[in-house]
Amino acid sequence: MGKDAVAQTQFLQRKDLQTLLDTLIAAGYHCLGPQVRDGAIVYDVLADVSHLPVAVHDQQAPGKYHLHYSQGLRSFAWANGPLALKPLLFSAREVLWSAERDDEGKIQFVQVKPAVQKTAVIGVRSCDLAAMRIQDQVFLEQQYKDENYQARREALFTVAVNCSHPADTCFCASTGDGPTAKSGYDLLLTELDDGFLVAAGSEVGKQIFIQLPLEQASDQQHFIAGEQALHAEQTQTRKLPQAGLAEKLLANLDHPRWQEVAERCLSCGNCTMVCPTCFCHKETEQPQLDGRSTEHLREWDSCFTQGHSYIHGTVIRDDTEKRYRQWLSHKLATWLQQFGNSGCVGCGRCISWCPAAIDLTEEANAIAGDEGD
Amino acid sequence: MLAELVDIVHFAEAGPVEPDARVDIAFVEGSITTAGELQRIQRVRANSRYLITIGACATAGGIQALRNNANVRDWMAAIYAQSEFIDTLETSTAIAEHVRVDFELWGCPISSQQIVAVIRALLFGVVPLQEQDSLCFECKRQGNVCVLVTGQQACMGPVTKAGCGALCPKFGRACYACYGPKENANPDSLSQRFQGFGLLPDEIAHKFLSINNSAPVFAEAGKKAKENGHD
Numbered sequence: 001m002g003k004d005a006v007a008q009t010q011f012l013q014r015k016d017l018q019t020l021l022d023t024l025i026a027a028g029y030h031c032l033g034p035q036v037r038d039g040a041i042v043y044d045v046l047a048d049v050s051h052l053p054v055a056v057h058d059q060q061a062p063g064k065y066h067l068h069y070s071q072g073l074r075s076f077a078w079a080n081g082p083l084a085l086k087p088l089l090f091s092a093r094e095v096l097w098s099a100e101r102d103d104e105g106k107i108q109f110v111q112v113k114p115a116v117q118k119t120a121v122i123g124v125r126s127c128d129l130a131a132m133r134i135q136d137q138v139f140l141e142q143q144y145k146d147e148n149y150q151a152r153r154e155a156l157f158t159v160a161v162n163c164s165h166p167a168d169t170c171f172c173a174s175t176g177d178g179p180t181a182k183s184g185y186d187l188l189l190t191e192l193d194d195g196f197l198v199a200a201g202s203e204v205g206k207q208i209f210i211q212l213p214l215e216q217a218s219d220q221q222h223f224i225a226g227e228q229a230l231h232a233e234q235t236q237t238r239k240l241p242q243a244g245l246a247e248k249l250l251a252n253l254d255h256p257r258w259q260e261v262a263e264r265c266l267s268c269g270n271c272t273m274v275c276p277t278c279f280c281h282k283e284t285e286q287p288q289l290d291g292r293s294t295e296h297l298r299e300w301d302s303c304f305t306q307g308h309s310y311i312h313g314t315v316i317r318d319d320t321e322k323r324y325r326q327w328l329s330h331k332l333a334t335w336l337q338q339f340g341n342s343g344c345v346g347c348g349r350c351i352s353w354c355p356a357a358i359d360l361t362e363e364a365n366a367i368a369g370d371e372g373d
Numbered sequence: 374m375l376a377e378l379v380d381i382v383h384f385a386e387a388g389p390v391e392p393d394a395r396v397d398i399a400f401v402e403g404s405i406t407t408a409g410e411l412q413r414i415q416r417v418r419a420n421s422r423y424l425i426t427i428g429a430c431a432t433a434g435g436i437q438a439l440r441n442n443a444n445v446r447d448w449m450a451a452i453y454a455q456s457e458f459i460d461t462l463e464t465s466t467a468i469a470e471h472v473r474v475d476f477e478l479w480g481c482p483i484s485s486q487q488i489v490a491v492i493r494a495l496l497f498g499v500v501p502l503q504e505q506d507s508l509c510f511e512c513k514r515q516g517n518v519c520v521l522v523t524g525q526q527a528c529m530g531p532v533t534k535a536g537c538g539a540l541c542p543k544f545g546r547a548c549y550a551c552y553g554p555k556e557n558a559n560p561d562s563l564s565q566r567f568q569g570f571g572l573l574p575d576e577i578a579h580k581f582l583s584i585n586n587s588a589p590v591f592a593e594a595g596k597k598a599k600e601n602g603h604d
Binding site for chain 2 (some may be wrong): 011037038039040042063064065066083087090093125199263264265267268269270273274284287289290292299300302304305318319320352353354355356357
């Protein structure tokens with residue numbers, strides 16, 4: 001945290017957290033916050049802070065996610081669940097346009113605009129802010145802007161929370177995307193035992209910030225927050241290879257490890273769908289039975305499907321070895337050529353939510369590790 | 374609406390009965406279990422421009438195909454007092470084992486949407502879309518929490534075709550693989566995972582040898598699991 005940010009950081013007592021929620025709701029935001037559902041922490045509609053996962057903790061490992069409970073007051077003492085911001089901005093399934101044939105046989109195309117409401121998400125982690133920045137690049141900063149993404153993005157208010165309890169699968173410290181949020185949020189919270197340090201990161205954030213019952217934060221509170229951040233960083237054990245990762249991956253396209261991982265990989269696509277930066281999609285027609293009208297549907301797709309590499313009558317990546325290699329080498333290497341940065345933010349979701357318990361960091365290290373340098 | 378686009382000439386349950394009519398599309402359900410069906414499916418094929426199977430029985434044998442790995446005479450004797458009156462083949466087999474099949478509608482049961490989509494595509498003169506991707510896509514697009522990862526449940530989703538809307542996982546249950554094997558499925562890896570969850574070889578075999586037991590990928594996986602149990 002820079003000096004200015006420290007100066008502008010204030011303290012919100014835990015009993016006043018509801019005021020933050022009420023202020024956002026009064027400002028017209030539809031509020032989403034973390035809640036326990038079906039054995040995981042997911043974002044859901046939040047009107048009452050008592051619904052937050054108080055004293056809930058997660059245990060994550062390759063292919064495993066488990067919640068447990070303790071005594072305590074903290075609402076954010078856990079690492080990310082399966083859902084990132086991605087589903088809120090890049091819809092998993094949406095109609096982009098429809099077409100209708102009139103009596104003369106002429107076809108009219110109509111753009112279908114999504115119903116967008118001002119939405120505030122409470123509890124966003126730094127890895128997901130970094131991922132949102134990457135998806136902004138993909139959807140807003142290329143030749144064509146994705147209007148649906150843009151509409152939702154402009155309506156989004158993020159209340160970030162610095163990560164104090166990374167999971168065993170987290171490696172954001174190694175990608176440089178966490179555990180402390182540096183930018184990209186509207187409000188930033190650091191949870192302490194007795195309350196929250198609060199900072200504003202944008203003009204709209206400041207509008208909410210000034211309405212909160214804040215107190216001056218003590219040196220002691222700043223010190224604890226700093227220690228907490230350091231601890232969150234130091235407890236992470238997984239990491240990506242640092243030196244020349246992209247070059248090494250691309251120089252090892254025939255490495256035997258690709259075949260070994262393909263024997264375990266289910267090619268099911270879970271990793272790409274929980275990945276907060278993956279943006280691949282497919283588009284299909286949904287014609288009405290009478291043949292006069294159709295809806296053009298866009299859905300999340302994945303480099304693990306056959307359709308993804310079907311080009312002119314041929315499936316280019318016809319086996320799992322080629323598909324896994326495409327996923328890993330795009331994410332960690334060719335993404336760099338395409339967008340100027342890595343496509344991985346170290347959230348670890350692809351590790352926890354892989355039904356075959358494959359660990360991306362283990363594969364990357366096996367193929368392009370620092371060992372032997 | 375459908376009846377305005379096509380003439381339904383044979384559909385015994387709905388009224389029209391004309392089993393030997395020449396048709397553009399024949400939808401066939403059920404597997405081949407008797408000598409009479411064996412002959413009939415040849416006539417249906419000869420009379421149809423497109424032959425399309427409906428559901429797990431016609432497409433992958435169905436539950437009754439489980440007897441293919443047992444002695445059907447012993448089974449009949451165990452159940453019926455006078456089994457000599459039962460007219461049946463030794464096996465119960467998918468339609469594609471006997472005649473050319475133009476398109477398969479997987480699922481148990483299939484959805485009406487699948488029928489409508491295939492008719493619409495053929496009316497347009499285009500090849501119908503075949504779902505190939507894993508059930509996991511439907512779960513993740515809906516925001517379902519993965520039951521395999523959170524509950525270590527033996528979910529068949531990662532090797533199963535999408536199409537049902539992830540009905541079971543949506544309610545916290547593991548997938549039963551009603552829609553058959555997905556393209557490029559890896560049952561060996563999933564079997565190993567199930568073993569790690571504590572399933573016995575026979576339990577793993579049952580996961581694959583269920584409604585779609587005659588789908589080659591599942592048949593092979595079931596056989597392997599059984600063999601592991603006998604090692």
